[in-house]
Amino acid sequence: MDRKLDHKANLQSAIxxxxxxxxxxxPSFAADAxxxxxxxxxxxxxxxxxGGGYDTFARLLAVHFxxxxxxxxxxxxxxxxxxxxxxxxxxxxxxxxxxxxxxxMPKVFIIRELLGEDIKEFDYQKALYIGQPDAIxxxxxxxxxxxxxxxxxxxxxxxKPSTNGETEVGTSVSIPAAWLELxxxxxxxxxxxxxxxxxxxxxxxGELDLTTRASELAVIKRSFPEWLEKKPAFLTPIVRWRGTxxxxxxxxxxxxxxxxxxxxxxxxxxxxxxxxxxxxxxTGSKVFTLPPGVPNEVYQALKKAxxxxxxxxxxxxxxxxxxxxVALLKSENLMASLKKVTDASEEVRHILKxxxxxx
Numbered sequence: 001m002d003r004k005l006d007h008k009a010n011l012q013s014a015i016x017x018x019x020x021x022x023x024x025x026x027p028s029f030a031a032d033a034x035x036x037x038x039x040x041x042x043x044x045x046x047x048x049x050x051g052g053g054y055d056t057f058a059r060l061l062a063v064h065f066x067x068x069x070x071x072x073x074x075x076x077x078x079x080x081x082x083x084x085x086x087x088x089x090x091x092x093x094x095x096x097x098x099x100x101x102x103x104x105m106p107k108v109f110i111i112r113e114l115l116g117e118d119i120k121e122f123d124y125q126k127a128l129y130i131g132q133p134d135a136i137x138x139x140x141x142x143x144x145x146x147x148x149x150x151x152x153x154x155x156x157x158x159x160k161p162s163t164n165g166e167t168e169v170g171t172s173v174s175i176p177a178a179w180l181e182l183x184x185x186x187x188x189x190x191x192x193x194x195x196x197x198x199x200x201x202x203x204x205x206g207e208l209d210l211t212t213r214a215s216e217l218a219v220i221k222r223s224f225p226e227w228l229e230k231k232p233a234f235l236t237p238i239v240r241w242r243g244t245x246x247x248x249x250x251x252x253x254x255x256x257x258x259x260x261x262x263x264x265x266x267x268x269x270x271x272x273x274x275x276x277x278x279x280x281x282x283t284g285s286k287v288f289t290l291p292p293g294v295p296n297e298v299y300q301a302l303k304k305a306x307x308x309x310x311x312x313x314x315x316x317x318x319x320x321x322x323x324x325x326v327a328l329l330k331s332e333n334l335m336a337s338l339k340k341v342t343d344a345s346e347e348v349r350h351i352l353k354x355x356x357x358x359x
Contacts, residue, residue, distance in 0.1 A: 033301045037071030044288075045078050045092050045103045047085025048167060051197030051223075055079060056324055057133055057286050058104045061306075064315040069305040073100075081194040084168025085109075090121040097293030099302055102130065105289040107334075108170040108356055111281065114341045115353045126292035128331075130303050133310045134284035135329035139243040140215045141258065142177060143235040148209045150236045152264045161188035162209035165199045168192070170356035172285035173212045175278050176241050176261060178355050183267045200224065203235075210238070217249045218323025228252050239264055242279055274351035277340050284327070287334065303331065 042065075044058045055077070062075040080088040085106055095101035105127075113124045148162060149155045155162050166174035168191050181187045187210065193199045196213050200223050203211040214220050214235060220227055227234035233253040237245060241261045250257065262272070288306060290299060309315050310328040319326045329337070344352060353359060 033070035033297075035071065036298070037069055037073040037301075039073070040071070040100055041074040041076055042069070042100050042102065043076045043078050045080055045088045045101065047080055047082070047088030047103070047105075048195035049081045049198055050079050050195070052167075052195035052199075053324070054085075054104050054106075054286055055195065055197075056322055057319075060315065060319050060322065060324060061104075061133070061288070061309060063318065064312055065305060065309045068308040068312070070301065084191075086119070089119070092289070093121045093127065093291050095291050097291050097295075099290060099294045099298035101291065102302070103289045105287045106171060107132070107281075107285050107287050108172070110287070110338060111341055111352075111356050112170065114338060115349060115356060117353075117357055117359075123292070128290040128292065128294055128299050129334055130288040130290060130299075130306045131310065131331050132284050132287050132329040132334055133306075133326055134286050134324070135327040136325040137242055137279070137283045138215065138325055139240055139245050140173065140176060140212060141237045141240045141245055142180075143203075143211050143214045144238045145203065145206065145209060146232050146234060146236045147206075149238060150232075152238050152259060155238060156186060158186065161186045163188050163190050163207075164210040164212065165190045165193050165202050165208040166212070167195060167199065169358040173215075175355050176239075176275075177210070177212055179267075179271070179275050179278070180239075180261070180265060182351070182354060183265045183271055185265060197223065211235075215245075215249075216323045216325075217246075217252055218321070220252075222323055270345075270347045270351055273344075273348045274355065277344055277348060277352060278355065280340050281338065283337075284329065 044062060046054050046058045048054045058077045062077050066072050066075050080091060088103060089105060089109060092101055092103035109119055109122055110124045113119055113122070144155065144162065149158065164177045164187055166189055169178065174189065177187055177189055181189055190208070193202065199211060199213050202208045204224055237255050237258040239261055240258050244257055290302070307328060307330065310326060316326050341352065
């Protein structure tokens, strides 16, 4: 069977499986759920260093998840940075399937397997997806240190590539800069940082010229508020994507609206189609996931509690204060959204594979 058709059939099977499992009623367990979780500790594994976006969402969930989960178990966040989150992924996929070990997983792992890569210890059809808390399609921006450039014209005129740092190939924030590099723009992406906080630290020290990690005012204020206290500001927006930047962010730095990606890049139609596909796929990146084999009644209890948590006004308020935008995507809807990968033409899939895997 053609590999694309095989993945498409597998994805359809995975979607159907999620829908069917959601329909299975487990009334007997509902009465025993409190006893099952009471006195236990639920660990949320994060494959990145503390302080970044994945860590922030995990710790937010840890605070609010407990009150929605029967038995109110203790919630512990465990950081396992390394190999672009694959160390944490492998650990969780091999964990005891009792519903007490959960991963805040980059959605890119599912996409990479759909594009034909075999990720060690991971099978996207067998992992159990609880849901996604950050299904947001906010505008993003590539910032430059003001000392380096104040416009895209400055970037082009430097005569050498400007560096942008990321944790690994294929993250939702890394794709726009990777796409620019793919089109021949003078950008060099550097991978291997342990988390978003490490990327911002390297940018602050002058090790990097550019960053995609400063799209939100709350993130800047939380990490390096002094960037905006400088006159002119320490950083300047160079290019944006997915709409326009908010007035609050622009006013904070005294900036004008930067140009859109499509306005500055010399790209082909297939390259544009691949970026469009990413924009639809890239609504958020964090998928809370369980290892294969967790009993369905435990899985459903965790899903129900997760969905209640992410839609809880207290959780949403707490997230907003930390610069984390919240929008729930249920597991079955997550899988359906990934059909964009299997439905793409071979040429576009080739470009997507390059963007998501570097190969």
